[in-house]
Amino acid sequence: MEAAAPQSLTRADEAFDCLQTAIVKGDLAPGEKIGEVELCARFNLTRGPLREALGRLESRGLMVRRPHAGVKVVSVSAQELMELYHIREVMEGLAARQAAERMTDQEIADLQATLDSHETMIEQAQGQAYYQAEGDYDFHHRIATGSRNTKLAQMLLGDLYYMVRMYRYRLSTSSGRPHRALGEHRRIVEAIAQRDGELAEFLMKRHINAARKNIEQKISDGLLNI
Amino acid sequence: MEAAAPQSLTRADEAFDCLQTAIVKGDLAPGEKIGEVELCARFNLTRGPLREALGRLESRGLMVRRPHAGVKVVSVSAQELMELYHIREVMEGLAARQAAERMTDQEIADLQATLDSHETMIEQAQGQAYYQAEGDYDFHHRIATGSRNTKLAQMLLGDLYYMVRMYRYRLSTSSGRPHRALGEHRRIVEAIAQRDGELAEFLMKRHINAARKNIEQKISDGLLNI
DNA sequence: TTCCATATTGTTGTTAACAATAATGACCTT
């Protein structure tokens, strides 16, 4: 399929993207044992690039692979999901602090404008939580890159977010508390605009902590079955 | 070479380990462009498993690979090394906090015993900083696994430590302040033994922060050329 | 009927040959 071939992208990269999005979207169910040839057929690939992609996925913790026994999508327990949020809390706290020190004024202005558009989206389509989820992702994405900490951004964007998003799709948008989250986003950006790194870190940590407790609550109420 | 074939380990894993240690030890210089066939010859591999290992290394940020242009070991600037320490600070702080909550009494006792052996090592072989470096690695390794946070341990042990160790070898043991570091280790373990997570987190963050400033100082003094 | 051993089968791991692309050098033009 060379319909949407962007640029000189290798087949292995293609395979990697395909599989990653498939996992995140839930097209490949966690725990499901899946053969290589079946994957090849499903994504129009050959085993060489597929294997390379599989290795990368495994290295990122999205798949587990026992020698000669096949691969399967990793299944994360509720407990492990909470652990992911604990990691996010400290790492994104750091990202917010460094972003407050390093983002350009232009970037901060753009970020504020983004929040405005998120607000109108939420008001217009209340209930359509999809935009909120995307907006939330966009917000955290910008903070991560704004930290100018290459490795930090790489770990957040390349590792953690994919695992979290994997559950976002299944839980149909994590929080369901769009207004409150947006308010918290605004306060974080205000702190960044004032170049108050400590405050930005504190607010970001509290923000993610709140999100974690929200999910924890839902799970204990039996509203979410992971 | 089946001289030291431990167990049913796939060739790709073998290749991955070989390359990773070669990078960490400095046998593969950063920035050096190296061909696949040359790597195959050097490590007695074929291109299939090598390629898979290369993909994993790239995904972990230890190598960069431009399509059709070859691979090269990533070269990290002094600034980026400092960023790694910032990340370690928050992540290992979290690890220490969770370790204080979750390590077994036995594990804590073992950890204390390990510190004792480190102390005798330092006293006996003052100057032989290698053991100190290994001991330091061992200490942080135990805390990471003791957190019972799978993903956190994976990120620390699988990603960050390798990049840091890569420079340890080049700088011939980072700190050169063994006694002070050991004292800090002791206080951290004390906090863990008392199940004081907050204190353990605080002490661990301060410990890594001190290590970072130590290196920063050496760099600004021109004692280290990265 | 249940348990174990064995052979089969289907899978993964590996290898080597093939094709495509980018780097390199020579030649021509300005």
Add this chain to the structure above:
DNA sequence: AAGGTCATTATTGTTAACAACAATATGGAA
């Protein structure tokens, strides 16, 4: 002489065939 363009070459990316291993099913014995 300097710059650019084109052909060559060497490297990477890909493919398909081969080998090895593990899971499974079948048959027999207790």
